[in-house]
Amino acid sequence: MSKLTYTQAITAALREELARDPRVFVMGEDVASNIVGYHPGFAEEFGRERVRDTPIAEAGFVGAAAGAAMVGMRPVVDMMIAPFMYVAFDQIVSIIAKATYLYGGQTKMPITIRAGMWHGASIAAQHSDRPMATLATIPGLKIVAPASPYDVKGLLKAAVRDDDPVVCLEAKRGWPTAQEIPDEEYVIPLGEAEVKREGADVTVVAVSSAVRAALDVADSLREDGISVEVVDPRTIVPLDIATILASVEKTGRLVVADPCHEMCSVASEVSATVAEHGFWNLRSPIARVTTPNTHIPFSPALEPGLYPTADRIAAAVHGVLAAASTR
Amino acid sequence: MGVNVNPTAAQLVEMYRRMVRIRLFEETALENRTEIPGMVHTSVGMEASNVGACMALREDDYMVGTHRSHGHPIAKGARIDRLFAELLGKVTGVNQGKGGSMHLSDFSVGSLGETSIVGSGLPTATGAALGSKLQGVDRVALCFFGDGAAAQGTFHESLNLAAIWTLPAVYVCENNAYGEWTAFSDSCSVPDIARRAAAYDMPGVIVDGQDVVAVHEAVAGAVARARSGGGPSLVETRTYRYFGHAGGAEASPTYRDLAEVEQWRTRDPLPLHRERLLADGVLTAGQLDEVDDDERRSVEEAWKFALDSPFPEPEAAYEHVFTNPVAVRRHF
DSSP states (O other): OEEEOHHHHHHHHHHHHHHHOTTEEEEETTTTTTSSSSOTTHHHHHOTTTEEEOOSOHHHHHHHHHHHHHTTOEEEEEEEEGGGGGGGHHIIIIIITTHHHHTTTSOOOOOEEEEEOOTTSSOHHHHOOOTHHHHHTSTTOEEEOOOSHHHHHHHHHHHHHOSSOEEEEEOGGGSOSOEEEOSSOOOOOTTOOEEEEOOSSEEEEEOTHHHHHHHHHHHHHHTTTOOEEEEEOOEEETTOHHHHHHHHHHHSOEEEEEEEESTTOHHHHHHHHHHHHSGGGOSSOOEEEEEOSSOOOSOTTTSGGGSOOHHHHHHHHHHHHHHHHTO | OOOOOOOOHHHHHHHHHHHHHHHHHHHHHHHTGGGSOSOOOOOTTOHHHHHHHHTTSOTTSEEEEOSSOSHHHHHHTOOHHHHHHHHTTOTTSTTTTSSOGGGOOBGGGTEEEEOSSTTTHHHHHHHHHHHHHHHTOOOOEEEEEETTGGGSHHHHHHHHHHHHTTOOEEEEEEEOSEETTEEHHHHOSSSOGGGGGGGGTSOEEEEETTOHHHHHHHHHHHHHHHHTTOOOEEEEEEOOOSSOSSSSOOSSOSSSOHHHHHHHHTTOHHHHHHHHHHHTTSSOHHHHHHHHHHHHHHHHHHHHHHHHSOOOOGGGGGTTSOSSOOOOOOOO
16 A cells, blocks of 8 residues: 555556556646646656647647547546636537547547646636536546545546546545555446445535545534435446435435536436435435535635535535424 | 659549549439438539549548538548438448538548538547557548638647647648638638648648649648658648538529639539540540449449438437446436
8 A cells, every 4th residue: 555645646547557558648738847746757757759748729639639549549638727628628529529429439539638626726717617517418428526546546547448538527635635545556447436434314425526525524423423424426427326326215315515516516417316216215305515606716715615615515414414303 | 842743544543533423422412402411511613622632642541521521531432322321311321320411431441530610620630640650650641621710729729739749640721712601811811821831830832622633742742741750731722612501502692603603613623634634645535434424323323322221220329429338337
């Protein structure tokens, strides 16, 4: 076992995949110069052809990844910060997500798009997006949202090995501490949720940066005699709804904590699906803890409370327990 | 570009054959317009540009095209029966009925898919060229795009990437004088797209897009340069579409004068090349007629194949969303 931070786990995953498969290459702004810290020594180890700095031209290099994938390469595109994807949205939506379908299965599109969700960093509305749900509305993209160092390493490796486009939405600020990670290689299959804490009273489905907060809530409420089960979908598309429904069947109560904006959030999808298919197991109304439908403000006095914090999640857990007890 | 690219007699004949094939394919499509769902954008009048460029490529080279998508894959050597079937949304279509007229393709001959968002194919072709370079193979990627696409940001980004990375890419701007219904001169800051090559420090040439041999020569030079590691080039073919932006003949277009269409028809690429083959003694009139008849027969057969082909089953709507669909356990 080694203690790795979220960033170090990403580095480990990328290094292993670059070493394993010569078709894999990384491409993005300042990757060779290691601006964010994901690629230390990569340029020397793998060469600048495979650790490829790009101009600030997202549509161009994301689209180039599509073409490279069509001819047998397995590009890993580093968007640096998630909203930079919008500059390349035509390439992502109209080419990358659709090519396999549009051309009747003649081509696979083995592309990994890595995008950091840097919310909570005082970088205001244009840099703080969490576009998990936005992307989930586009068929043809697989989407992972690893919350922990362990998960990001295993899911990123699965993403690189997958024959379809996978967007890896990373929230390194959501898991600020290092974590023990096996030294042996492992891959986490796409589409498998994990029950990160077992509990009996309330299910909290927590997404991305809400996972760490939900685990903290579970730990603190245990002292009050409340048993919280924390389920992390880990993969947004395809969503492992079976694990979520099984948890709700056990606890009878559901809180969904998700840093997306509330409208059509991942939390909305989880809530709707549980309402459709798990309604008779519910003992109280479902509660969503999301980011309200306002932009992310710059001021540190305004921003932090907008996300699913431990306090907001805990309040929602108390709320669903109270709602049940008044019946 | 200083490369000896004189086509052989067999190539000259094949150019004629493919131009006739495209012309008959599109005429058949227009004659049967009501049978074809959705939009149909023809390239009638632009065959020399399609064919001259593609004949400068090897079969294992890559080609990416546009929404005006019939001529490019035919020029690259795609089977027309499966292209016709695609126009009709049949399961035997090259895309199994998922793409239609704007998205023809044939990956088996390097036709990596036409794309219907104007300018969106430029990065794809650039990436295919990058793939070639990373793999250490000498395949070239050619990108067709229109004068309209030269106004998109992807044009700039792609040519810049190809130049700084010395990619084996050839950008062929088929300047047919109009982007949809807007004149080229109203949407472009310079009189020639080729002039923009200077901004990327790459060769830029303008060529008579109605002369298949001239197009071939220019593109072959650019392909040779790309294949030998010399980097990308921009070739602008000056050409014209006889029919409307979408659909067939225009009764009274607001954006151009029909006299202009008639003027361009006097330099139709098919008779132009036919006369050359006759004058140079490559083929006799009888032999040329045989080529015409051959192609007419095969186009008729291909159309019949498409008509007789079945539609996809309803389940097909759910296939190919992913190459490897993840089997998610369902609780319900």
